[in-house]
Amino acid sequence: GQNIDQPTEMTATEGAIVQINCTYQTSGFNGLFWYQQHAGEAPTFLSYNVLDGLEEKGRFSSFLSRSKGYSYLLLKELQMKDSASYLCAVRDSNYQLIWGAGTKLIIKP
Amino acid sequence: GAVVSQHPSWVICKSGTSVKIECRSLDFQATTMFWYRQFPKQSLMLMATSNEGSKATYEQGVEKDKFLINHASLTLSTLTVTSAHPEDSSFYICSARDIEREGDFLPEQYFGPGTRLTVT
Numbered sequence: 001g002q003n004i005d006q007p008t009e010m011t012a013t014e015g016a017i018v019q020i021n022c023t024y025q026t027s028g029f030n031g032l033f034w035y036q037q038h039a040g041e042a043p044t045f046l047s048y049n050v051l052d053g054l055e056e057k058g059r060f061s062s063f064l065s066r067s068k069g070y071s072y073l074l075l076k077e078l079q080m081k082d083s084a085s086y087l088c089a090v091r092d093s094n095y096q097l098i099w100g101a102g103t104k105l106i107i108k109p
Numbered sequence: 110g111a112v113v114s115q116h117p118s119w120v121i122c123k124s125g126t127s128v129k130i131e132c133r134s135l136d137f138q139a140t141t142m143f144w145y146r147q148f149p150k151q152s153l154m155l156m157a158t159s160n161e162g163s164k165a166t167y168e169q170g171v172e173k174d175k176f177l178i179n180h181a182s183l184t185l186s187t188l189t190v191t192s193a194h195p196e197d198s199s200f201y202i203c204s205a206r207d208i209e210r211e212g213d214f215l216p217e218q219y220f221g222p223g224t225r226l227t228v229t
Contacts, residue, residue: 040200040223040225041222041223042202042204042220042221042223043153043202043220044220087152087153096155097155097218099153099154099155100152101151101152
C-alpha cells in the first residue's frame with residue numbers, strides 16, 4: 001500500500017530552527033510537496049522537490065532523498081505565525097497526490 | 110493569479126437535506142478539479158476527481174450517489190451532499206489544476222478556502 005509518515009506534533013521556540021521529517025512508500029514517484037495549513041483553512045503550497053537535494057525558499061527549505069524515500073522541511077527563524085500543520089504529499093505514478101496526516105507545529109515564545 | 114473560491118464558506122443544515130458546494134477557478138481554466146474532505150485533526154482525504162464535461166472519478170469508499178459532482182464548465186465544479194447526516198459534517202476543500210500549466214514541471218494544485226459543513 002501507499003504510506004506517508006510524518007510526526008503528529010512538534011514544539012519549537014520562536015526564533016529557533018525546526019526540521020519536520022517525512023518518509024514515504026508509494027507506487028511511483030513524481031514529486032513531493034509540502035503544504036502549510038492553518039486551522040480551519042485550506043492548505044497553501046510551500047515547496048516542491050522532484051530531484052534529490054535541497055530547495056531553499058527564504059526561511060523555508062525542503063530536502064529530498066529519493067533512494068531513501070525521505071524528505072524534510074526546515075523552518076528557520078521561527079515566528080509565531082508559523083504555528084500550523086505541515087502536510088507532506090507525494091505524487092505517485094498516476095499523478096495522484098498521496099497525503100500525509102500532517103505535523104502540527106506549536107511555536108512557543 | 111490562480112485563485113479558487115468556494116461557496117458557501119460554512120453551512121449548517123438539518124439531517125436529511127441536501128447541500129450544494131460550489132468551487133470556482135476565478136482567473137484560470139481548470140479541466141480537472143479535486144474534492145477533498147478533512148475531519149478534525151486528520152489529513153486530507155481525496156473524495157473524487159472531477160473532469161470538465163465527463164463523469165467524476167470517485168475514490169474507493171466514497172458513495173457516488175451520495176456525493177454528486179458536476180463539472181459543467183472549465184471554471185465551475187459543484188459537490189452536492191445528498192440526504193446529509195451528522196457523520197457528513199466535515200471540512201470540504203476543492204482544488205483545481207491550471208489548464209495552462211498542464212505538463213509543466215510543476216503542475217501545482219490551487220486550493221479553495223474550504224467549506225465547513227455541519228449537519229444537525
